[in-house]
Amino acid sequence: MADTDLSTTDTVQDADVAREPTVVVDDVHIVYKVHGAGSGKGSATSALSRIISRKRAAGVREVHAVKGISFTAYKGEAIGLIGSNGSGKSTMLAAIAGLLPTEKGGIYTNGQPSLLGVNAALMNELTGERNVILGCLAMGMTPAQVKARYQDIVDFSGINDKGDFISLPMRTYSSGMGARLRFSIAAAKTHDVLLIDEALATGDQAFQQRSKRRIDELRKSAGTVFLVSHDNNSIREVCERTIWIEAGELVMDGPTEEVVSRYERGERP
């Protein structure tokens, strides 16, 4: 399974050719402000006294999720992000997508990166059909383009494999079906930078194979793909480069095989 990717990595190793960067992450720090942390801060009396004393809410705690990460991603690369739970992988991805402000440092991207996560619910009370159409329109397609792509998206998602589910509201879908449809919608458009957060883990075997092929296609159409996953095998299959993040710091950045095997053995360089 993994051997198909090894051949592509060799060509990238050419050290003299300037490559076109698509994402530049320059010494980025990300700090979350969590409201409602601490005890008793939500009570009416403390809220009143806070308003009267005009103090900034004492219940706000800061979480330093990413501490000075730098890397550059290039055209045509598929990069895996690995690390234990809470290491800051998903935070990093959200920041690249422009959904989280950086405390320090900068993130520069080519075009608008698109984040695809399992949690990114679309409109649950609407039918799958409406979700496909609205999702495509929101991404900036014209109605004619949506009409042309519609059947492909539905077929790709495999929602209709077991009967006519596309005309049911999305709240009736299983979590796997929902994730599949969302992935299919987002992958219907070629993105300069596509960020995928665990989306591959939810689908069934056949869908996982289809989505891997689709990611390959997206990469070939001159995009960059980031993949966050706890499934090391899917990282091995999809990505040739992997970044290992631990406690908000970059541990290792290199060829997938090298980084993942070290990660599996728990050897920090």
Place this chain on the structure above:
Amino acid sequence: MSTVSEPVSLSAPRGADAGLTPKQLADKYGLAVSGARPGLFAYSKQLWARRHFIWAFATARLVAQYTNAKLGQLWQVVTPLLNCAVFYLVFGVILSSKQGFPDNTYIAWLCIGVFVFQFTQNAVQSGTRAISDNLGLIRALHFPRASLPIAFTVIQLQQLLISMVVLVVTVLAAGITPGRTWLLIIPALLLQTLFNTGISLVMARIGSRTSDISQLIPFVMRAWMFLSGVMFSIQDKITHWPDYIQTLMAANPASVYMDLLRHAFAPVIYNPHQPVHQELPAHLWEYGIAWGIGMFVIGYVFFWKAEEEYGRG
């Protein structure tokens, strides 16, 4: 595996770019700061490109609103009717506000006020929740966020047009004959839609940061409703008040649009040749145009100023 601990960096720029700092590299290839806010003109262009999305979103939401109700879309007509019935019972029959109205026109006058005010009220309420209720969509896909508050205003407009059918029946039933002033309904509604879009954009930005505001909105809206004279003529109640208060009350946008539409629908109520008639405030159209265009521009710029912050954190 153990041959090199420092492999050829996959991250460092190569060839002609070797040695550039990340910032220089980004500048050289024209990379932009992720999630940065586009200029006002570029933003408007993006928004225009999403017009099909706005329309489709509004229609889908309107249809989905009643999917769980057995009577379905019928509620779109029944809800405004019930509203009018309650107001008529309380203000028309019990408090007898209908004195001072020619013939039986009070019911028409009341219904127009209720529907017109609800149009703005709904715009404020749905605007407040436009961002916070759609975080999933905002975080999943990239589109100009102003699409959402605008789509919610379109939903309100579609709902209002359905109410208008009820209204026309009520007005005709009250014995008012259609006249040339009915043509004024269209520009008046357009101006109110502009105003509502603006206020909805303002509320969307406020509501996205301060969730407490949605608790406060019902009280503010109720106070506004009573001050605007939905069920009684506020102009006639404050004639003995100081001039500046009268001017202020006459400029209240909710009153302005209500009076514009009441005058358009039923000019007989405001006709000075009638023995009993309502006072029509002066400068109504000027106020209407100023509020509509002014509010829209303010709301649009105010919302755009925070474009990069929606859905963050």
